[in-house]
Amino acid sequence: MAVPQLPPCSEDQICFLHRPISRPLSPLSSTENPIRKKGHGFISLPSFLLPAPPPAFLLRSRRQPLQIQDALVEAQSKSAVLGRAFVYEGFLTEEECDHLISLARSELKRSAVADNLSGKSTLSEVRTSSGMFIRKGKDPIVSGIEDKIAAWTFLPKENGEDIQVLRYEQGQKYEPHFDYFSDKVNIVRGGHRIATVLMYLSDVAKGGETVFPSAQELSQRGAHVKDDDLSECGRRGVAVKPKRGDALLFFSLHPDATTDPLSLHAGCPVIEGEKWSATKWIHVASFDKIITSQGNCTDENNNCARWAALGECTKNPEYMVGTSELPGFCRMSCNVC
Numbered sequence: 001m002a003v004p005q006l007p008p009c010s011e012d013q014i015c016f017l018h019r020p021i022s023r024p025l026s027p028l029s030s031t032e033n034p035i036r037k038k039g040h041g042f043i044s045l046p047s048f049l050l051p052a053p054p055p056a057f058l059l060r061s062r063r064q065p066l067q068i069q070d071a072l073v074e075a076q077s078k079s080a081v082l083g084r085a086f087v088y089e090g091f092l093t094e095e096e097c098d099h100l101i102s103l104a105r106s107e108l109k110r111s112a113v114a115d116n117l118s119g120k121s122t123l124s125e126v127r128t129s130s131g132m133f134i135r136k137g138k139d140p141i142v143s144g145i146e147d148k149i150a151a152w153t154f155l156p157k158e159n160g161e162d163i164q165v166l167r168y169e170q171g172q173k174y175e176p177h178f179d180y181f182s183d184k185v186n187i188v189r190g191g192h193r194i195a196t197v198l199m200y201l202s203d204v205a206k207g208g209e210t211v212f213p214s215a216q217e218l219s220q221r222g223a224h225v226k227d228d229d230l231s232e233c234g235r236r237g238v239a240v241k242p243k244r245g246d247a248l249l250f251f252s253l254h255p256d257a258t259t260d261p262l263s264l265h266a267g268c269p270v271i272e273g274e275k276w277s278a279t280k281w282i283h284v285a286s287f288d289k290i291i292t293s294q295g296n297c298t299d300e301n302n303n304c305a306r307w308a309a310l311g312e313c314t315k316n317p318e319y320m321v322g323t324s325e326l327p328g329f330c331r332m333s334c335n336v337c
Helices: 094-107 140-153 211-219 304-309
Strands: 014-016 055-062 067-068 085-088 130-134 164-166 174-177 193-200 210-212 238-240 247-253 265-267 271-273 275-283
Touching: 094 130, 094 140, 094 164, 094 275, 140 164, 140 193, 140 247, 140 275, 174 304
Parallel strands: none
Antiparallel strands: 014 055, 055 067, 085 247, 130 164, 164 275, 174 265, 193 247, 193 275, 210 238, 210 265
16 A cells, blocks of 8 residues: 655654654553454554664655654653654644634534443533544545545554544543443444544643543653643643644554553543544544444434434435445434335
8 A cells, every 4th residue: 555645844854753742651561562363353553563672753854755764762761662652743734624623613513422331322421522523535635634644553544433523612521531442332343443543623722631641650751741731630641732733643452452551541621712623543444344234224323313303314414324335323213224
């Protein structure tokens, strides 16, 4: 597969595609290796996830195609290991940020969470934002963003879900949670989520950080320098402050395909201003594959009947009905099967 090209740097720039945040979410031991488990959809992970002195970083020199090179990066300590959370500064352009917000603004609905047992989407005070999904390849700008995500993560576009755009107003937040699933329903399509790319579409005056509360348990990288600009919530772990155009990549699975408890993360309450973000969840296998129904036609969301009664089958056919190649989530309520 050809590696997507990114826009060139300026004449005097070397563009780093990502840098580790203050401490790793999970250290990698010398015995961990990527594997492929037959029949389980796990994939071999890219080499930059593996421990190697010096660590490999993605970088791009001006006017050169995206490639992996050894970067001259000063380790934070002699015992430092490659972290598994990365920030890409300036990942999105101003135009891309504005475009995603404009697509989402009129379509926002209260965000839901997946029930741990049934896998169904439910409303909860755990998550109080509003959001919507932008289908893959909706337009050239969206497709270009997805190309950049694939180039950065080394994971195929087909493994990604639709981009979810979220808006957090003052006081809204997302409490600590994992992006991998605890139920068996949501892993039928594409397997577990292996990685998350969280893109910040706006600056936030105060609050709204993405915080990893369990990451503070790691001590081998030394004391974490607290940012005076962080909210009280942001000081509870390793935090990333929203900055328009930046993107955060983190992994929810270890290289051996087991879940990583240190990927626990939260969206801190917005204290001043509002927060816009866009999320691309990436699975271990194709999320675009055709799902063959076994048994009766069913809905995959417990809100399907209510949405259908409100006319969403015709207003939002991509999600509700889908296509012959990619079935929707509410086919029974829309009476199409």
